[in-house]
Amino acid sequence: MCGILGWSNNKKNILKDKDxxxxxxxxxxxxxxDNTGYYLRSNIMLGHKRLAIIDIxxxxxxxxxxxxxxIYNGEIYNAPEIKKDLLKKGYKFNxxxxxxxxxxxxxxxxxxxxxxxxxxxxxxxxxxxxxELFIARDRYGIKPLxxxxxxxxxxxxxxxxAILKSKLIKPIITKKELGEILSLGPSKKLGSGIFKGINExxxxxxxxxxxxxxxxxxxxxxxxxxxxxxYEVARDKIKQLLTESIKRQMIxxxxxxxxxxxxxxxxxxxxxxAKNLDKKLTTYSIDYVDNDKYFKKTxxxxxxxxxxxxxxxxxxxxxxxxxVITQEELASYLKDAVDARDYPGMSDIxxxxxxxxxxxxxxxxxxxxxxxxxxxxxxxxxxxxxxxNDRYSFxxxxxxxxxxxxxxxxxxxxxxxxxxxxxxxxxxxxxLTKSDRKDKYKRLFYINMTHFMTTLLDRKDRMTMxxxxxxxxxxxxxxxxxxxxxxxxSYKYYNGKEKYILRDAFSDVLPESIDKRxxxxxxxTHNPKYxxxxxxxxxxxxxxKNSVLYKVFxxxxxxxxxxxxxxxxxxxxxxxxxxxxxxAYLYEFDYWFKKYNIIIK
Numbered sequence: 014m015c016g017i018l019g020w021s022n023n024k025k026n027i028l029k030d031k032d033x034x035x036x037x038x039x040x041x042x043x044x045x046x047d048n049t050g051y052y053l054r055s056n057i058m059l060g061h062k063r064l065a066i067i068d069i070x071x072x073x074x075x076x077x078x079x080x081x082x083x084i085y086n087g088e089i090y091n092a093p094e095i096k097k098d099l100l101k102k103g104y105k106f107n108x109x110x111x112x113x114x115x116x117x118x119x120x121x122x123x124x125x126x127x128x129x130x131x132x133x134x135x136x137x138x139x140x141x142x143x144x145e146l147f148i149a150r151d152r153y154g155i156k157p158l159x160x161x162x163x164x165x166x167x168x169x170x171x172x173x174x175a176i177l178k179s180k181l182i183k184p185i186i187t188k189k190e191l192g193e194i195l196s197l198g199p200s201k202k203l204g205s206g207i208f209k210g211i212n213e214x215x216x217x218x219x220x221x222x223x224x225x226x227x228x229x230x231x232x233x234x235x236x237x238x239x240x241x242x243x244y245e246v247a248r249d250k251i252k253q254l255l256t257e258s259i260k261r262q263m264i265x266x267x268x269x270x271x272x273x274x275x276x277x278x279x280x281x282x283x284x285x286x287a288k289n290l291d292k293k294l295t296t297y298s299i300d301y302v303d304n305d306k307y308f309k310k311t312x313x314x315x316x317x318x319x320x321x322x323x324x325x326x327x328x329x330x331x332x333x334x335x336x337v338i339t340q341e342e343l344a345s346y347l348k349d350a351v352d353a354r355d356y357p358g359m360s361d362i363x364x365x366x367x368x369x370x371x372x373x374x375x376x377x378x379x380x381x382x383x384x385x386x387x388x389x390x391x392x393x394x395x396x397x398x399x400x401x402n403d404r405y406s407f408x409x410x411x412x413x414x415x416x417x418x419x420x421x422x423x424x425x426x427x428x429x430x431x432x433x434x435x436x437x438x439x440x441x442x443x444x445l446t447k448s449d450r451k452d453k454y455k456r457l458f459y460i461n462m463t464h465f466m467t468t469l470l471d472r473k474d475r476m477t478m479x480x481x482x483x484x485x486x487x488x489x490x491x492x493x494x495x496x497x498x499x500x501x502x503s504y505k506y507y508n509g510k511e512k513y514i515l516r517d518a519f520s521d522v523l524p525e526s527i528d529k530r531x532x533x534x535x536x537x538t539h540n541p542k543y544x545x546x547x548x549x550x551x552x553x554x555x556x557x558k559n560s561v562l563y564k565v566f567x568x569x570x571x572x573x574x575x576x577x578x579x580x581x582x583x584x585x586x587x588x589x590x591x592x593x594x595x596x597a598y599l600y601e602f603d604y605w606f607k608k609y610n611i612i613i614k
Contacts (some may be wrong), residue, residue, distance in 0.1 A: 015074070015086040016044030016062040016171040016478075017158075019137050020179070021146060023225055024165040026055040034058045037175045043353075043479045044086070044171060048073045052082050057139060057146075059084050064481055066379060067266050072110035080142040081219065086171055087156045088485070095129060119147070120477040124219055127232045127591035131261075131491055135214075135609040137169060138342040146222040152233045153385070153489045154216030154467040157474060159206045167222055169214075173355035176211055177609070184611045185209040188427055191613060193437070193564070195416060196430035197407075199586060200468040202437055205355050209614075216467060221298040233491075235459070235498040237449055244504055244514070252518040258490035259285040262381060269379040270295040273333065275321025276533055277441030277516060277523070278383030280324040282487060284522040285383060287329035295377070299369045300321050301538040302339045308539050318536060324524050336372045338365055344550060344597070351601050351608070352480035354472070359599035361547075362537060362589055363472055378483055383470050384487035388461040389497045390507040390512040392532050394588070396457055405437045408457075409465055412585045419574075421567045454502040462494075465587070536589045544593040548575050551596050554603040561606040562599060564613065571599065 018038045020027060020583060027034075030051060038049065039059035045064035052059040052075040061074040061084045070485055075084050089095070092111035095118050100106070104117050111132075118126045121225040124147065126193050133155040137148045139395045148169055150158045160169040163181045170176050177184055187209055206212045214220060217233035242250065259282055263269060271283045273296035287294045298318065308317055326333035346364035351357055353367055395401035395408035400445050402408055413431045420428060438497070441463055449455040470486065497505075500514075507513040511532055520528050552575065554560055555568065562571065574582070574596065582592040590598075605611065 015064055016041035016175075017084040017086050017135065017137060018060040018170045019084065019139075019146065019148075019168065021057045021167045021222065022165050023056050023144065026164075026319050028053060028055055031058065032083060033179065034060065037170070037178045038062060040175050040178050041172045043172070043481055046481055050074050051574045052077070052084075052139070056142075059137070059139060061085075064378060064478075064483060065267075066483060067264070068108050068110035069266055071108040072112055074112060076112050076116055076392045078113075078116055078120065080140050081116060081120055082139045082141070083112065083119070083136060085112050085115055085134060085136035086234065087132055087151065088262075088264075088483075089115055089130050089132040089134065090258075090264065091131040107519070121434055123147075124149075124221075124230075124232065132262055133485070133489075135171065137345075140174075144223065147219065148214065148222070149232075150214045150216055150217035152217045152491055153462070153470065153494075155470050155474060155486060155489055157471065158214040159211055160214060160220070161206075161211050161225065163210060165225055167225075167227070173206060173208065173211060176206075177208065177389060182208070184609050185614050186611055188424075192428040192430065192433045194356070195420070195428070196413065196433040197410065197437060197464075199472075200410075200464045203441060203463060208611075216463075217241065234444070235462070235495060237446065237455070240499040240501065242500075246498055247504055248514050248518045250314075251493070251514060254490065254493040254496060255281070255487065255518075256285055257485040260289055261380070263289065264483045265379050267378045268295075269381065270294070270297060270373065270377045271331075271378055271383045273298055273331070274383075274533070274536070275318040275325055275527065276383070276532075277512060277519075278386040279526060280321075280325050280523055280527050281515075281519045282381050282383055283325060283331065284329060284519070286329060288522075293330065294331045295382070295481055296322075296326060296333045296371055297336060297369070298333070299336050299338065299365060300536060301343065301365075301540060301543075302337055303540050303542075304536070304538060305476070307541065317609045318533065321524075321527055321530060324526060328524055336369055338368050340538060340540050340546055342368055342416050343538060343543060344546045347547075347550075347597055347601055348604050348608075349479070350467075350476065350606050351480060353475045354554070355475075355609075357598055357601040358468075358472060358475075359586070359590065360594045360601060361543070362535060362594065363476055364597075366472065366476040366535075367479060370477045370482045370484075374482040378481070379485065380477070380482060380485060381485050382473060383488060384473055384484075384486045385466055385494075386512070386515065387532070388466040389458070389488065389494055390515045391454070391457075391502060392512045393461070393465075395586065396454070397506045397511060402453060402457055406435055407464060407589045409459060410585075411583050415582065416585065419566050419570050421563075421565065424565055425567075444479055453470075455498075458498060497551075517586075520602045537589050538593070544596070547593060547597045547600060551575065551603075554600060560603050561611070562603050566599070575598060 045062035047065040048063040135156040135158040350363035
């Protein structure tokens with residue numbers, strides 16, 4: 014895992030900006046502190062921050078071969094198979110790393126290499142003979158990639174902050190972008206780079222930059238075909254595909270660990286890794302001080318995790334490590350979480366993961382995690398609760414009327430949050446064929462893949478990589494997702510059980526209690542002390558009358574929120590973000606504008 018940065022200008026010598034370029038690259042040092050590399054020419058500069066996982070001695074970048082030079086962030090899980098094919102074609106290899114395999118794969122197949130590789134990646138290949146840049150991103154957005162085209166300058170990067178550091182543009186947010194952030198957040202509009210002028214290369218897309226122009230093309234999307242497999246055949250196929258994906262993602266020249274929450278997804282990964290690892294597996298979980306004392310059962314969080322974790326750890330003899338975060342630490346990491354993401358995200362759902370990742374990174378560089386299972390197996394309530402999935406909108410975005418009411422009179426007139434969300438939903442659904450648009454479960458699968466899944470994957474990458482930790486997500490496997498896209502929803506939800514076929518496929522490796530366990534989301538704090546801490550932090554922000562909170566929000570409404578004794582905010586995103594998270598979000602919003610010197614236009 015790494016950070017990549019590129020800057021091209023064909024009209025002037027940009028080497029005069031070398032020191033600035035180095036500063037830009039250094040701003041993402043968290044993404045890799047094992048090596049820093051440069052490729053510097055008068056018309057292009059490429060930079061790389063490396064977190065060494067495979068072929069630690071020989072895998073430094075940029076890596077060149079003839080006229081081609083690559084910078085790459087990620088892992089190619091089928092690199093051994095690709096290497097065998099390329100050896101047959103006469104290619105020779107000087108390293109054992111997947112970077113060299115990817116580079117030679119591109120040399121052989123050009124953009125068609127994207128149909129060959131399986132993994133998590135964002136990479137760029139520069140061809141000095143044609144003076145052409147080829148840039149690509151993995152199918153599901155596991156690795157980030159942003160870009161800016163400004164006059165004759167073209168910059169791409171793993172982070173937004175590195176682009177802003179170029180000073181080519183100011184950190185401007187227009188009324189349109191502000192509305193998108195407040196309506197869709199913490200998810201984003203497709204292709205949004207948050208700030209005016211910055212774009213995100215969408216998952217499953219590549220771009221070619223040449224002669225001061227670029228084109229963007231989509232190379233991957235789910236495709237509909239008839240599935241005639243019986244339930245039993247589908248169950249066995251799912252077990253095979255996911256098991257193969259987990260085994261592939263175990264490849265590493267450094268020790269690996271697993272996250273274990275005691276839920277179905279992390280337990281399956283733990284079971285397969287433990288059975289195939291040649292040493293005792295270490296597993297990790299997170300909890301909050303006094304959560305057992307203050308835990309409250311909700312429609313979404315029905316029970317605590319510990320007894321399930323203990324049962325799973327005992328069954329597979331893992332070295333399980335509990336990490337317990339205090340309320341003070343949880344709040345203190347809110348600002349760091351904004352720095353890691355480059356914009357406010359899921360407040361303490363982010364900050365807890367950031368703290369957790371930093372704790373794990375003291376001993377490990379690689380973890381396996383269960384993200385994406387709920388999106389592709391229909392695990393969320395909006396897949397099976399009709400009052401949620403009958404909406405022609407994003408079913409996880411709640412309380413848009415309440416969000417609208419938080420705006421001050423000026424922005425309430427200028428911004429219609431419901432309309433923004435509806436427009437983004439409609440635009441996304443139009444990417445489907447007409448027949449798929451008519452299928453409720455296809456629509457749900459697709460918007461979960463494009464918006465909800467990418468939000469969680471972005472969170473996982475930003476918080477882990479900011480801690481110099483690589484997270485792998487075996488459920489985000491192309492063969493598995495392509496297969497599940499065409500699987501009848503009745504296989505996934507049956508007899509009142511979500512993810513029924515996944516449970517059934519792995520019932521032999523799961524304790525019965527976990528196999529039957531109701532889905533629980535990522536753990537959050539239930540301690541009232543946290544609400545007290547973040548409320549005081551927000552009150553401090555409100556003492557500054559120049560705060561952006563006064564420019565955008567109805568301050569009386571914010572004080573009403575702070576002074577209310579009831580947790581009267583429904584989950585305003587997904588299942589987790591309640592009143593304490595909204596207060597923390599507003600605190601982060603204030604910090605973000607000050608730290609990044611943001612201008613609203």
